[in-house]
């Protein structure tokens with residue numbers, strides 16, 4: 001009934017759970033004082049003779065006041081516990097996502113991550129703030145009551161104590177089924193969220209392909225499945241609550257019968273009345289635990305997802321600084337899933353002050369090379385070095401300060417042009433920004449569009465695809481790094497701008513380490529060295545001229561592309 005892994009997640013906040021349990025126990029004693037006060041007052045009234053009512057009055061007033069204060073304090077601690085758990089878990093989850101880097105986006109869906117870190121943690125809060133304190137309190141409370149009541153009537157106390165374990169037995173009986181059903185519930189919930197986000201993001205494509213109707217039906221099916229599983233959860237909760245009510249009230253009824261019998265046998269009426277009033281208290285903590293259990297199960301399922309996220313293996317990093325700016329791969333083999341080899345025994349070197357290109361048909365592993373060079377993925381065999389040192393031995397921040405990767409999907413933030421530059425280069429001046437914009441042929445457009453204060457929408461939605469790519473390139477150039485990796489960075493750019501940019505990148509390679517990945521071989525012809533990948537292996541390498549002399553993949557690709565471009569121009 002208690003998940004050790006979930007308990008271990010909140011080591012720092014366990015003290016709040018202990019405080020809440022103690023406050024609940026204090027509250028129980030206060031309730032007993034109130035009940036004792038009532039019974040004593042009745043006893044004095046039945047006995048007649050105008051006894052001293054101050055004692056029962058004091059018991060009732062003090063008990064009620066203490067109970068009120070403890071309940072308020074307990075609510076306060078629960079809120080503090082909940083807030084500490086939520087902010088602690090959220091920051092651990094976000095830190096983990098940051099440490100996973102590019103892998104988090106590759107291995108987990110954004111919708112899934114959002115649901116787990118937002119709603120999942122919200123549900124988990126109830127597990128810690130409500131369920132766990134209630135669990136420990138429910139185990140202790142019946143024993144305390146038994147210890148008090150046994151001195152009054154051992155038979156009644158024993159009957160009540162024996163009926164109490166029936167509630168946890170019923171909870172355990174449904175827990176296996178509940179676990180399964182909640183795991184299913186969360187699975188359906190996250191897949192519905194994934195589907196929804198996917199559909200919203202791809203709405204334009206769905207409309208263009210007239211696939212929106214079919215998608216709508218699919219989403220309806222997902223929603224219907226989610227409705228069904230939600231109803232199953234509710235039915236299970238209702239059935240379990242009914243069983244627990246039957247046990248609680250049945251058990252209390254049995255205890256009351258014994259207390260009444262004791263009174264009929266001539267025992268003190270006030271004692272029997274006390275036992276009758278206290279009988280339900282034996283069952284209430286476990287009954288409340290039963291209700292909290294279902295809420296907790298929901299949170300626990302979300303908690304398993306958070307544990308899986310926190311336990312995801314992350315690339316290891318060291319503390320060393322790269323000594324130089326050259327990169328290399330030595331006999332590297334890599335597979336994403338452990339079965340299909342994407343790269344096989346690949347050896348490449350990317351010297352400083354030179355431009356090295358990686359070419360090859362789609363799906364041959366070019367972007368995977370980038371992922372390995374930047375440490376986002378680690379090879380199963382072979383070694384990736386940066387500045388002469390294995391990438392895994394480097395200090396990640398130190399390495400990333402030397403590196404800039406520009407791809408066709410580099411993200412542009414919803415900020416001004418200046419704000420986007422400042423994110424990458426906090427010390428950048430206006431002159432440096434305009435110079436970088438000039439290098440990518442974007443300065444005239446920005447001047448006419450309102451200057452550096454022009455607002456850019458989320459991911460550059462209010463500028464063209466080519467302008468977005470040129471802006472990303474300009475930001476990277478202004479950041480002034482030692483190593484530049486361009487992964488299809490000019491794929492959307494018009495030929496005139498591309499020529500200007502390629503001239504500038506070539507000039508840049510005189511001072512920096514430049515790695516260029518491009519489908520368009522026209523962009524790699526001026527590289528100092530070109531590696532041609534084919535089926536995950538280096539099929540050829542050398543300068544454009546040398547590769548054109550050989551009868552290989554490169555020459556075929558180059559000639560095909562040239563013919564297609566000529567056909568395009570003629571058309």
Ligand SMILES: Nc1ncnc2c1ncn2[C@@H]1O[C@H](COP(=O)(O)OP(=O)(O)OP(=O)(O)O)[C@@H](O)[C@H]1O
Pocket residue numbers: 106336337342360361362363364365366367368369
């Ligand atoms: N995250 C991933 N998980 C599993 N397989 C992947 C992943 N990323 C890429 N692959 C697979 O690895 C192979 C190489 O992909 P990669 O993106 O490196 O190729 P590429 O040469 O850059 O292709 P393109 O030129 O089309 O961008 C492909 O078969 C691809 O399906």
